[in-house]
Amino acid sequence: MTRPPSTVAVIGAGPAGLMAAERLAQAGLRVVVHERMPSVARKFLMAGRGGLNLTHSEPLEPFLNRYDAAAQGRIKSWLDAFSPADLIAWVEGLGQPTFVGSSGRVFPKAMKASPLLRAWLARLEELGVEVRTRSCWTGWRDGALTFDTPDGQRIERPDAVILALGGASWAKLGSDAAWVPALEQAGAAVAPFRPSNVGFDVAWSSLFRDRFAGTPLKGVALTHGGGTVRGEAMIAAYGIEGGGIYALSAGLRKAVERDGSTVLTLDLRPDLSVEALTQRLSKPRGKDSLSNLLRKAARLDAAAVALLREGGSLPAEPAELAARIKDVALTLTGVQGLSRAISSAGGVMLDAVDERLMLQARPGVFAAGEMLDWEAPTGGYLLQAAFASGVVAAEGVRIWLDGR
Numbered sequence: 001m002t003r004p005p006s007t008v009a010v011i012g013a014g015p016a017g018l019m020a021a022e023r024l025a026q027a028g029l030r031v032v033v034h035e036r037m038p039s040v041a042r043k044f045l046m047a048g049r050g051g052l053n054l055t056h057s058e059p060l061e062p063f064l065n066r067y068d069a070a071a072q073g074r075i076k077s078w079l080d081a082f083s084p085a086d087l088i089a090w091v092e093g094l095g096q097p098t099f100v101g102s103s104g105r106v107f108p109k110a111m112k113a114s115p116l117l118r119a120w121l122a123r124l125e126e127l128g129v130e131v132r133t134r135s136c137w138t139g140w141r142d143g144a145l146t147f148d149t150p151d152g153q154r155i156e157r158p159d160a161v162i163l164a165l166g167g168a169s170w171a172k173l174g175s176d177a178a179w180v181p182a183l184e185q186a187g188a189a190v191a192p193f194r195p196s197n198v199g200f201d202v203a204w205s206s207l208f209r210d211r212f213a214g215t216p217l218k219g220v221a222l223t224h225g226g227g228t229v230r231g232e233a234m235i236a237a238y239g240i241e242g243g244g245i246y247a248l249s250a251g252l253r254k255a256v257e258r259d260g261s262t263v264l265t266l267d268l269r270p271d272l273s274v275e276a277l278t279q280r281l282s283k284p285r286g287k288d289s290l291s292n293l294l295r296k297a298a299r300l301d302a303a304a305v306a307l308l309r310e311g312g313s314l315p316a317e318p319a320e321l322a323a324r325i326k327d328v329a330l331t332l333t334g335v336q337g338l339s340r341a342i343s344s345a346g347g348v349m350l351d352a353v354d355e356r357l358m359l360q361a362r363p364g365v366f367a368a369g370e371m372l373d374w375e376a377p378t379g380g381y382l383l384q385a386a387f388a389s390g391v392v393a394a395e396g397v398r399i400w401l402d403g404r
């Protein structure tokens with residue numbers, strides 16, 4: 001007589017959980033996905049609103065360097081199991097062509113998540129994956145999993161479990177980190193969640209804030225803690241946000257939390273040297289005001305000129321003015337909260353799971369995705385690691401069940 005297939009509970013229907021579910025079902029296991037929200041993958045759909053940056057096309061070494069140093073070894077093994085090229089092939093296999101944007105980021109041509117998710121859910125259904133929404137995991141009782149459902153509490157005893165519960169940002173999309181006490185009680189160490197890819201407070205003058213909140217500073221270079229990135233920063237009413245800021249956000253956050261504030265430096269014309277700018281600013285300006293000179297000769301837009309003026313009155317001498325344009329100091333006085341952060345740092349510590357992502361303290365229970373303690377900027381690195389860790393956890397479950 002053949003034995004019925006083992007049952008695996010995947011808890012959390014985001015990219016990590018659904019990817020694990022697909023791999024497990026393909027391996028012939030019975031898979032039940034539990035999702036606490038009324039529908040699946042809400043954060044993934046939200047990521048799609050910004051174009052759905054799936055991964056990045058850069059080579060493996062710089063790719064890996066985007067992750068926090070402590071996590072890079074683990075993430076390398078995840079990317080070995082499911083590389084950016086594998087991710088692109090998987091997306092295309094679901095009927096969604098991709099393209100590489102000018103910055104090297106990879107997007108689906110549809111620039112949103114919904115067609116991809118639709119095709120993916122159809123595939124999961126074909127594979128026999130059962131998805132239960134409004135099924136909120138609340139912990140363990142006598143070794144069994146407990147769930148709150150609209151029909152009351154349910155108890156389940158699957159053969160293995162993958163937790164893919166997400167981080168702690170944008171809690172209204174489902175990932176609320178309410179699971180932390182249950183995991184700590186089970187003996188898994190969890191690093192406190194902190195906002196990542198997040199904006200910072202700046203004490204703008206009310207004039208500047210009222211006129212320029214929502215205006216981008218394009219093509220600037222941002223420097224902090226020895227690192228420089230080129231990109232865009234967005235002026236916000238509370239301070240500053242955007243891709244260039246997110247790329248530095250781990251170091252900025254640590255500095256603000258440690259020292260109360262930190263100074264970020266902006267180069268408003270990174271493609272011109274001080275000398276070249278000085279030369280441009282030295283041309284006779286006739287009746288032009290200083291602002292007009294800055295617009296015409298230095299090609300600064302109104303927001304960049306106003307930002308320069310936020311730092312106090314401007315020097316008249318061209319070389320000093322050029323130096324100021326290339327070295328605008330912004331004091332960041334606070335970090336925006338988790339509710340508005342694109343992702344979170346913290347979560348189940350990587351040494352609380354083995355190489356296959358099984359909890360050391362709870363054999364048969366695996367963890368994947370953003371609920372693990374790693375951090376990366378935007379650029380496709382978040383989704384890549386979430387998907388890849390789902391693949392690793394699914395393979396871990398398969399091996400563990402085989403070995404029983």
Ligand SMILES: Cc1cc2nc3c(=O)[nH]c(=O)nc-3n(C[C@H](O)[C@H](O)[C@H](O)COP(=O)(O)OP(=O)(O)OC[C@H]3O[C@@H](n4cnc5c(N)ncnc54)[C@H](O)[C@@H]3O)c2cc1C
Nearest residue numbers: 012014015016036047053137165166174369370380382383
């Ligand atoms: C606005 C925004 C834009 C983004 N854009 C990008 C981007 O372009 N590129 C990129 O790489 N990343 C982006 N991200 C980040 C990316 O979406 C996340 O890193 C990714 O979704 C994490 O996947 P995950 O499966 O680990 O967790 P999640 O997607 O958070 O999924 C976890 C799931 O678990 C469920 N859950 C939680 N607790 C329980 C429980 N107790 N019981 C049952 N279910 C539970 C949650 O409801 C959720 O559905 C963006 C994020 C945001 C907020």
